[in-house]
Amino acid sequence: xxxxxxxxxxxxxxxxxxxxxxxxxxxxxxxxxxxxxxxxxxxxxxxxxxxxxxxxxxxxxxxxxxxxxxxxxxxxxxxxxxxxxxxxxxxxxxxxxxxxxxxxxxxxxxxxxxxxxxxxxxxxxxxxxxxxxxxxxxxxxxxxxxxx
Numbered sequence: 587x588x589x590x591x592x593x594x595x596x597x598x599x600x601x602x603x604x605x606x607x608x609x610x611x612x613x614x615x616x617x618x619x620x621x622x623x624x625x626x627x628x629x630x631x632x633x634x635x636x637x638x639x640x641x642x643x644x645x646x647x648x649x650x651x652x653x654x655x656x657x658x659x660x661x662x663x664x665x666x667x668x669x670x671x672x673x674x675x676x677x678x679x680x681x682x683x684x685x686x687x688x689x690x691x692x693x694x695x696x697x698x699x700x701x702x703x704x705x706x707x708x709x710x711x712x713x714x715x716x717x718x719x720x721x722x723x724x725x726x727x728x729x730x731x732x733x734x
Contacts, residue, residue: 589617594624594709601632602677604639623702627687631680678722681710685725692732704729 593615600607609629616622684707691700707726716722 591709594621594628594706595713597625597628598677598680598706598710598713601628601635601680604635607632619698620702620705623699624706627684627699627703627706630687631683634683635680677710677714678716681707681714681716681722682725684710685722685729688729688733692729697733700729701733704733 593612597607597612599605607629609625612625613622613629616625684703688700688703688707691697691703704726707722707729711722711726714722716726
């Protein structure tokens, strides 16, 4: 694993664990445009995860939705993801979300952003041990063909 992948792996782990992330620092430490776009894609995924955590927290705790505004992770523009990862969000789920983002970016004509999201999805698929023929690997293969 190269240094770029290690940095992305660390960010992925922090998103999954609900740990705070210095997104400005992560973006400024990128070495190339592709890595920067991957970090941006992960930042979007962390916002989705934070939103999901807030919804689940509000559903479990009566009155929590009123208090959610005081939680740094509840602000869609927040750079912090502070809530613990819900059991339902897995690396595979994050890879699927990144594939969806890449598909959207391809349709929008933004090949650089699509490639970055695709690359992050590939790294996650490798981490979860997605097998050939699995839905995730099939989706990644379709994206690879569209990006070629």
